[in-house]
Amino acid sequence: MNLYHKLNNKVIPVNKEKGITTFDAIRKLKRELGGGKIGHAGSLDPIATGLILILTGIATKLSGYLMDLPKVYISDIKLGEATDTQDASGEVIERGDWEKISTGDIEGVLPRFTGKRMQMPPMYSALKHGGKPLYKLARKGKKVDRKAREVHTESIELLSADLPLFRIRVKCSRGLYLRTLSEEIGRSLGVPSHMTGLTRVSVGHFDIEEAISSGEFDRLKDKEDPGINPAEALRHLKQVVMSGPQAADLLNGRAPTVPVDTEVSVGELVRFLRPDGSLGGIGEIGPGRIARIRRVLIYE
Template sequence: MPRDKLASEKSMEIDGVLLINKPKGYTSHDMVAFIRRKFHVKKVGHCGTLDPIATGLLILVLGKATKIQDLLMSEDKVYRGRMRLGQITDTQDADGVILEERPVPQYSDAEIQEAFERFTGDFYQTPPMISAVKYKGIPLYKLARAGKNVERKPRIVHLYYYKILGRDSQHIDFEIGCSKGFYVRTYCHDIGLALGCGAHLVELTRLRSGNFTLDQAISWETLQALDSPSQLLQHVLPLPEVSRLRRR
């Protein structure tokens, strides 16, 4: 690329929303850092953390769109996941250390249904220690890494619906629609306690956030193959389009 065009590309302002299909093994911050570094976008933020174990829809806000970051984060979400019965971990997901193993009885469909029914509508969740929630200004995950366990205040969340998609002797596949601030890891942990055998999250995919859906998102492979800010811009939703989608 000619030097003058390269300079022009680096100074290009990109304002809008980028929908990414985040792959497993990366943090939301990894995606932000990649866009900032490769495409020289100074202002980048994400709207709702996805843990490394999770995949699916990650909303990034670029440039002037960072001003509506809080609005986009407040949207309801839809997830598809899988929980593993019989094991309790310190992170409430498969990335953690197994704290306890329990036998898994042959639950009936009615028993599984009853456990899920306990966590519908409005209810309280206690944020896990491995989370971005702050305690006296310090993120809980930093305290957890330092070996500290502090008291967390339960927060009210809302589950609009759930679907049990399938199950075997050790796993339950499900889909849920929930409010912002909902911890699917904690949801699996709590259902495991309700059943009596314990459980943790092993797979999670975000399918929707507000009116943005996973099928609108660019894949990680396609994103990596882009060479310039102008190519990235072709995949960015401009602010008027974002506003239209939010009102839909």
Template sequence: MKQKPIHPALEPYLEGKVLLVNKPLHWTSFDAVRKIRGFSRITKIGHAGTLDPLASGLLIICTGKFTKKINEYMGMEKEYTGSITLGASTPTYDLESEPENQQDISHITEEMIHAATAQFTGPIMQVPPSHSAIKKDGKPVYLAARKGIDVELEPRPITIYSFEITRIELPVVHFKVVCSTGTYIRSLANDYGKALGVGGYLSSLCRTRIGNFSLEYALSVDAIGAEIQHLKNSYIPPAGGYTDAV
């Protein structure tokens, strides 16, 4: 797609910027990209690692020449906080589908909850969710899963650098995880529930860090839009130069 003329105040976006975005709940990652593209009119723009609609938190968006760095940022370790609800499971491993297979958790102790994290720490093999965008035979596997077709995915090597239980409010267990790229926290929640013998699903998730980039410094999409508008409004064209705002 050819880049259309943009406001000269936004030339740095063409040169390349890394935007730290606090993605809200229920937005897709592309929703955020599309909104910022609309604000800036920059054609060359993309994100460095998808966040599911039911997850919030840090999303790196790159513009212009910095889109070449997307793969580099995607390969960085990630940090997440969230919650796992024990005593049931869901087909999607999160709240995109209804909980089922309800189980009694009255025998689950705090000691068991903390101890179960050990088997998911370090280099492990993880099977991605069948409801994911991973492609098999050229098609995303979630298309088959949504039709009730069983999809077998091979386990993949990942690394969980730390898996800490931060609060227990049964049936909800709160956690913080630091992991390698390619880790599905939904699968971790499902596998953790299985390890405890009662099932579990991911009930909330927030990405708090990617490499050295922290959610603490991220802006909302609207704040980025306001920043872009401020650049346009405060631009002073050179004598005999640009006059009309794009």
């Protein structure tokens, strides 16, 4: 089996190196693959390292279902200096005295940032304003009004501190800006601050431990079965195993019935598995345990 067939239709957990964009990593993998569809389930800033999910072939259809998975980050923060980009890549725009801050103070304010709250996205972000990414405007020195977005942070934990530097672990939903959080934590302590390093260690059930470094894609050819197949990639969703005729019906747009022993609630997403164990589609549970088809996967 050639590398294309080994890597196509897979979710490939990649440990992105520092200094390259998510798209650089995708381009490098695409070269190994030699063609086909490729995408990702959530990008990571160039200065950050850690887990990104690269999707190939039919797995590109799963992007929306992987994007919303909770993520865990390890973030390094420096007290005493704020920068225009909120991270170490920017210019220092404010300095302040951090000496009076203790690790206890930090632990004291962290709970304020957990749970649901509104966060103002930074000017240096890929969010669009009138069709243009904000960071392009920011580089020209412009500032525009932005809407605060709801973010959900499950937990924040202080891992270590060697003040003015400290390190936190954050578990959060899609949309939280860690750079902005770094500045917010300082502000709540009354000190300017910025993020000096960021590593994404997990996305849902995907862990950085199983990821291949973006600098070592040439090692993929030595692996028996690299990456994760679509059915396994959605293992956070309950499964509905289809019979042969049900799998044929799904291709014609008819959803399988959800077995009575599968506990589901309205609005929940389920994955439809075909008799060979592959992912046939994704459904959403409606009233009366009837699944509505959200997506059908057509294998070539």
